[in-house]
Amino acid sequence: MGPNLPTFYEEPVHVVKGDGVWLWDAEGRKYLDCYNNVPHVGHCNPRVVEAIQRQAATLNTHTRYLHDGILDYIEALTATMDASLNTAILTCTGSEANDIALRMAEAVTGKRGIIATDATYHGNTALVSQLGTSNAPGVGFGLGQYFRFVEAPDSYRAPDPDGTIFAARVAAQIAALKADGTGFAALLICPYFLNEGFPDHPDGWLGPVARVVRDAGGLLICDEVQSGFGRTGTHMWAHQKMGVVPDIMTLGKPMANGHPVGGVVADRDLVSAFRDGYRYFNTFGGNPVSCAAAMAVLQEIADRDLVAHAKRVGDHARARLNALAARHEVIGDVRGSGLIFGAEMVLDRDSKAPATGFTDRVINAMRHRGIIHSKLGRYMNTLKIRPPMPFSVENADLLFDTLDQVLTETPVAP
Amino acid sequence: MGPNLPTFYEEPVHVVKGDGVWLWDAEGRKYLDCYNNVPHVGHCNPRVVEAIQRQAATLNTHTRYLHDGILDYIEALTATMDASLNTAILTCTGSEANDIALRMAEAVTGKRGIIATDATYHGNTALVSQLGTSNAPGVGFGLGQYFRFVEAPDSYRAPDPDGTIFAARVAAQIAALKADGTGFAALLICPYFLNEGFPDHPDGWLGPVARVVRDAGGLLICDEVQSGFGRTGTHMWAHQKMGVVPDIMTLGKPMANGHPVGGVVADRDLVSAFRDGYRYFNTFGGNPVSCAAAMAVLQEIADRDLVAHAKRVGDHARARLNALAARHEVIGDVRGSGLIFGAEMVLDRDSKAPATGFTDRVINAMRHRGIIHSKLGRYMNTLKIRPPMPFSVENADLLFDTLDQVLTETPVAP
Numbered sequence: 001m002g003p004n005l006p007t008f009y010e011e012p013v014h015v016v017k018g019d020g021v022w023l024w025d026a027e028g029r030k031y032l033d034c035y036n037n038v039p040h041v042g043h044c045n046p047r048v049v050e051a052i053q054r055q056a057a058t059l060n061t062h063t064r065y066l067h068d069g070i071l072d073y074i075e076a077l078t079a080t081m082d083a084s085l086n087t088a089i090l091t092c093t094g095s096e097a098n099d100i101a102l103r104m105a106e107a108v109t110g111k112r113g114i115i116a117t118d119a120t121y122h123g124n125t126a127l128v129s130q131l132g133t134s135n136a137p138g139v140g141f142g143l144g145q146y147f148r149f150v151e152a153p154d155s156y157r158a159p160d161p162d163g164t165i166f167a168a169r170v171a172a173q174i175a176a177l178k179a180d181g182t183g184f185a186a187l188l189i190c191p192y193f194l195n196e197g198f199p200d201h202p203d204g205w206l207g208p209v210a211r212v213v214r215d216a217g218g219l220l221i222c223d224e225v226q227s228g229f230g231r232t233g234t235h236m237w238a239h240q241k242m243g244v245v246p247d248i249m250t251l252g253k254p255m256a257n258g259h260p261v262g263g264v265v266a267d268r269d270l271v272s273a274f275r276d277g278y279r280y281f282n283t284f285g286g287n288p289v290s291c292a293a294a295m296a297v298l299q300e301i302a303d304r305d306l307v308a309h310a311k312r313v314g315d316h317a318r319a320r321l322n323a324l325a326a327r328h329e330v331i332g333d334v335r336g337s338g339l340i341f342g343a344e345m346v347l348d349r350d351s352k353a354p355a356t357g358f359t360d361r362v363i364n365a366m367r368h369r370g371i372i373h374s375k376l377g378r379y380m381n382t383l384k385i386r387p388p389m390p391f392s393v394e395n396a397d398l399l400f401d402t403l404d405q406v407l408t409e410t411p412v413a414p
Numbered sequence: 415m416g417p418n419l420p421t422f423y424e425e426p427v428h429v430v431k432g433d434g435v436w437l438w439d440a441e442g443r444k445y446l447d448c449y450n451n452v453p454h455v456g457h458c459n460p461r462v463v464e465a466i467q468r469q470a471a472t473l474n475t476h477t478r479y480l481h482d483g484i485l486d487y488i489e490a491l492t493a494t495m496d497a498s499l500n501t502a503i504l505t506c507t508g509s510e511a512n513d514i515a516l517r518m519a520e521a522v523t524g525k526r527g528i529i530a531t532d533a534t535y536h537g538n539t540a541l542v543s544q545l546g547t548s549n550a551p552g553v554g555f556g557l558g559q560y561f562r563f564v565e566a567p568d569s570y571r572a573p574d575p576d577g578t579i580f581a582a583r584v585a586a587q588i589a590a591l592k593a594d595g596t597g598f599a600a601l602l603i604c605p606y607f608l609n610e611g612f613p614d615h616p617d618g619w620l621g622p623v624a625r626v627v628r629d630a631g632g633l634l635i636c637d638e639v640q641s642g643f644g645r646t647g648t649h650m651w652a653h654q655k656m657g658v659v660p661d662i663m664t665l666g667k668p669m670a671n672g673h674p675v676g677g678v679v680a681d682r683d684l685v686s687a688f689r690d691g692y693r694y695f696n697t698f699g700g701n702p703v704s705c706a707a708a709m710a711v712l713q714e715i716a717d718r719d720l721v722a723h724a725k726r727v728g729d730h731a732r733a734r735l736n737a738l739a740a741r742h743e744v745i746g747d748v749r750g751s752g753l754i755f756g757a758e759m760v761l762d763r764d765s766k767a768p769a770t771g772f773t774d775r776v777i778n779a780m781r782h783r784g785i786i787h788s789k790l791g792r793y794m795n796t797l798k799i800r801p802p803m804p805f806s807v808e809n810a811d812l813l814f815d816t817l818d819q820v821l822t823e824t825p826v827a828p
Contacts, residue, residue, distance in 0.1 A: 001477075001484070001485075001488065001501065001502065001503065001685075002501045002503065002682060002686055002688075002689055003682075003684035003685075003689060005477070005684050005689075006478060006693070006695050007477075007479070007480070008478045008479065012451075012478070012479060013479050013480065014480040014481070015470055015475055015479045015480070015481065016472075016481075017473050017474045017475060018472070018474070018475065022477075022746050023473075023475075036475065036624070038475070038476065038697060038698075039474070039475070043472070043473065043474075043475075044471055045472070048470075049467075049470050049471045052470045053467065053468070053471070054465040054467045055467070055472065056458070056462075056463050056467065056673075057433050057463045057467070058430075058431055058432070058458065059429060059430060059432045059437075059457065059458070060432070060453070060458070060671075060672040061429055061432065061437070061453070061457075061458070061672070062452065063419070063421075063452065064420055064421050064422045064426070065417075065421070065422065065426060065427050065428065065429045065437075065441065066421070066426050066427065066428040066429070067430075070415070071415075074415065074610055087416045088415065089416065090415065092506040092507050092510075092698070093507075093510070093696070093698060094697070095510070095696075096506075096507070096509070096510070096538075096539065099539050101501070101541055102540070102555075103553065105552070106553060106555060107553055112555050112556070124510075124512055124692070124695065124696055125510065125539045125540065125541065126516070126517055126539065126541040126696055127539065127540040127541060127555060128574070129692055132693075134692075134693045135691060135692055136690060136691045137516065137521060137695075138524075139437075139521055139692065140517070140691075141516075141517075141520060141526050141541060141557055141692035142526070142556070143557075143561060143566050145556055146555060157547065166487060196697065235757050243740050244797065255699055258474040258475070258698070258701065259470075259474075259698075259703070260506040260674040260698035260701075260704070262777055263778065266415060268417075271415075271416035271417075272417050274416075274712075275416055275417060275419075276549045276550060277549060277553035277554075278538070278543055278548075278549055278550070278553065279418050279420065279546075279548045279549075280538055280543075281538065282507070282509075283452060283507065283508070283666070284452075284506070284507060284665055284672070284673075284674035287672065289673070290671070290674070310461075310698075320551075347734040348443075348490065350501070356598050366632070395573075398449070405502060
């Protein structure tokens with residue numbers, strides 16, 4: 001597989017089995033999974049597994065033949081959205097979805113300038129990997145020239161309660177793109193800014209930046225790979241929570257519970273403009289097994305009322321985190337919505353100096369006590385807790401009882 | 415799904431079930447599948463289905479945790495290749511694989527000039543879609559500037575028996591890339607030129623072009639998405655048949671029988687150079703279910719001796735095609751190896767004028783008689799027969815008995 005492979009933890013976990021919110025390693029040790037969003041409706045969810053098993057044994061071809069599964073799925077998916085989000089292209093990954101979205105923006109605007117935040121990630125193709133800042137200089141076929149980054153929102157250190165500061169930052173980059181002749185095509189963001197540390201913003205916070213984008217003739221692309229499918233507990237899609245309707249929405253990871261499915265949703269005219277530019281076909285995208293798995297996920301979310309469940313458990317979790325914050329000075333800020341939540345760790349509440357090394361030690365200590373989660377944010381000092389959606393109040397209590405012990409036992413140090 | 419969706423046939427087939435080399439439509443009509451290479455070891459192959467069913471019910475996470483499946487698979491895969499092809503990155507699609515291969519070439523050579531043939535296709539990302547010539551002008555973030563095309567080989571109309579003409583064409587484009595300051599990074603080809611109409615070349619034919627590429631400091635990338643996994647009947651990989659070892663090999667469609675799996679294989683140093691340039695991670699790539707499906711395909715090929723089987727059935731098929739050519743003047747040329755074979759249709763054997771419209775009518779007539787295949791090549795007048803690997807001598811006889819009738823009944827006209 002080559003060197004420099006990313007793995008989790010100082011001692012990576014060797015997993016062999018999953019069930020609901022639980023994982024088991026090769027020694028039979030059980031872990032509470034408070035991290036993985038790909039198995040959205042639970043590891044080895046019986047309905048999804050059954051759908052994959054049945055369809056894989058019946059037929060798995062591609063969309064050059066007709067098959068009802070893809071049409072039924074796109075109808076069910078787009079029924080959860082604004083009427084303008086009515087047409088979809090199914091892919092195998094969120095990266096492929098964002099790669100299409102950026103080309104859609106170019107095809108419609110005739111411009112190439114793309115804006116993202118400086119602490120994000122949107123995928124791994126040559127084009128899409130430019131949306132992050134981790135590539136080495138000089139690689140990427142010169143695509144870097146079209147990308148500009150704005151400082152990510154940070155509700156803890158630099159509050160922007162109504163979103164106007166963020167909107168002004170984007171406006172400045174739009175002006176710079178216009179001034180240098182590149183022109184402005186699109187702003188691409190996760191509407192709940194999960195990679196940026198899910199800053200605490202009121203509902204409707206994206207309104208000002210959406211107006212700036214539209215006034216400049218650009219498109220708003222919302223990457224709902226992490227924030228969608230009810231993760232935030234209050235809405236099926238985080239853009240609804242944040243008060244905007246994107247021109248293009250992209251989907252990935254949780255869409256089919258780990259089966260490789262992604263997608264792009266937009267207005268029919270936008271999809272047409274893209275298809276006029278490219279004779280796009282995706283061999284595996286939207287194949288019968290992929291659609292069966294994705295449909296089972298949608299059905300599980302609806303039948304088990306998982307969006308409301310995420311809100312109920314998330315509210316309990318944040319209450320427990322706030323109670324921990326009253327006892328542990330190292331917790332500087334508690335944030336989140338639904339089943340994405342966490343706490344920022346600081347060496348000192350006044351200076352807000354990030355406790356990055358401490359956070360890493362906490363995560364590794366939790367792993368050795370059978371609790372799996374991670375960290376994120378600009379300073380990598382924010383606990384990232386983003387479990388499968390069936391995560392329960394009991395699971396949250398086990399997580400925070402254990403975290404309480406680990407925070408008590410781990411010396412606070414940089 | 416939007417307009418301009420590619421489908422097959424004037425009346426697309428609505429398939430609902432597959433088994434081995436057979437497909438069924440919604441009215442219960444049975445079709446002999448002489449076209450689909452994605453279900454490489456047969457539609458709904460029991461071993462692959464069982465592997466997917468078992469692993470989907472056990473665990474499906476990602477490679478940030480350790481899992482034996484991906485290591486076992488990469489070892490088994492690379493054991494079929496030259497020792498220099500020892501390291502692999504697993505993806506979800508062939509497009510993702512080629513997207514990595516091109517960036518690998520840029521990372522290693524420091525150059526961006528890519529050469530391909532003018533009648534090919536290598537995938538659908540922003541970068542990789544530049545390898546075809548079907549994009550509208552002005553789209554693709556300016557990437558077109560790095561791509562140059564050489565006339566595809568054509569053994570029927572412009573013989574090049576030892577490959578030196580093709581090598582000279584590539585040399586000319588390398589010189590042009592160097593002259594305009596772009597520099598030369600890689601030649602990317604299907605080693606059996608399937609999209610170009612699988613021209614009839616002797617084994618070892620790629621030797622001269624490989625020397626030209628290496629002498630110029632570039633890499634040879636072989637896209638084995640269509641030509642690999644024993645399709646040609648004489649070798650597991652078509653580059654072995656054509657007498658070269660590529661620097662990078664890419665894989666896709668048949669790799670896991672329709673489950674979304676692709677891959678890049680190269681020397682460890684090349685993979686390292688890529689990973690130094692990009693912090694690459696693919697959420698679904700190489701996940702436990704994908705690896706279980708891909709491993710089952712490799713095992714089926716070995717246990718059922720499908721490479722030798724492809725040679726035996728392919729030899730029979732070409733003999734039958736040659737017999738048809740003796741009776742139908744419209745067949746201008748018979749070509750192929752193993753289970754990729756076909757015939758070029760011409761209005762006149764002297765002028766070799768392509769019978770493009772006729773070919774289309776034949777394919778639609780065959781579809782109405784329950785035989786599924788397609789066409790390809792520069793003039794879209796070559797029957798493309800590329801069935802699942804378990805395709806038998808009996809299946810071939812049904813195909814050619816039916817083709818004989820259709821060729822007899824269809825008036826030869828442009």
